[in-house]
Amino acid sequence: QSALTQPPSASGSPGQSVTISCTGTSSDIGSYNYVSWYQQHPGKAPKLMISEVSKRPSGVPDRFSGSKSGNTASLTVSGLQAEDEADYYCSSYAGSNSVLFGGGTKLTVL
Amino acid sequence: QVQLVESGGGLVKPGGSLRLSCAASGFTFSDYYMYWIRQAPGKGLEWVSYTSTSGSTIHYADSVTGRFTISRDNAKNSLYLQMNSLRADDTAVYYCARESVIRGLISAFDIWGQGTMVTVSS
Numbered sequence: 001q002s003a004l005t006q007p008p009s010a011s012g013s014p015g016q017s018v019t020i021s022c023t024g025t026s027s028d029i030g031s032y033n034y035v036s037w038y039q040q041h042p043g044k045a046p047k048l049m050i051s052e053v054s055k056r057p058s059g060v061p062d063r064f065s066g067s068k069s070g071n072t073a074s075l076t077v078s079g080l081q082a083e084d085e086a087d088y089y090c091s092s093y094a095g096s097n098s099v100l101f102g103g104g105t106k107l108t109v110l
Numbered sequence: 111q112v113q114l115v116e117s118g119g120g121l122v123k124p125g126g127s128l129r130l131s132c133a134a135s136g137f138t139f140s141d142y143y144m145y146w147i148r149q150a151p152g153k154g155l156e157w158v159s160y161t162s163t164s165g166s167t168i169h170y171a172d173s174v175t176g177r178f179t180i181s182r183d184n185a186k187n188s189l190y191l192q193m194n195s196l197r198a199d200d201t202a203v204y205y206c207a208r209e210s211v212i213r214g215l216i217s218a219f220d221i222w223g224q225g226t227m228v229t230v231s232s
Contacts, residue, residue: 051218099157
């Protein structure tokens with residue numbers, strides 16, 4: 001199984017919206033609604049931002065939203081803030097009791 | 111508060127062994143599936159293994175099958191990863207992480223430890 005595909009970088013100005021894609025296959029993202037997104041600041045552990053495609057854990061700002069269409073999931077960050085600058089990773093249950101992660105996207109707030 | 115604390119990382123020679131531990135606190139450990147996830151320096155995240163609440167169901171990534179063994183001791187609120195036949199490409203920060211739903215499995219990880227570094231080098 002190959003890693004999920006994410007763009008290596010994304011950027012936006014404060015207040016703007018940015019969307020990060022995560023492309024898998026019909027065996028992972030396309031088959032299950034178990035897509036999650038994580039935010040990771042340098043030297044820190046990842047933080048769960050979205051689970052089950054679009055559910056926001058308690059404490060995560062509603063500026064963060066998730067969606068899925070076919071084999072591709074997306075994370076949208078609205079109203080960009082400086083503290084949103086971080087690496088973002090998607091993950092998906094991939095069947096056969098396995099989990100796949102994306103390669104990560106570095107989000108830069110200009 | 112709810113937290114996970116890993117220990118046991120270090121420098122080991124190729125072919126060597128290491129045992130990682132993860133101490134849980136602030137929640138009912140036995141109610142949650144638990145995972146090991148690793149991150150090579152400058153690279154992305156990679157799922158390594160998971161165990162069910164009782165430890166009766168265990169699965170591994172192909173890259174570690176036959177070399178790594180996950181286990182848990184619910185009486186001690188602890189998760190372990192025994193790593194044998196270590197290779198250079200096992201070099202990574204190893205995180206333990208908690209499944210986000212109680213007694214469920216949706217492969218979302220809501221609590222992470224701080225990570226422990228494992229370096230495999232001669």
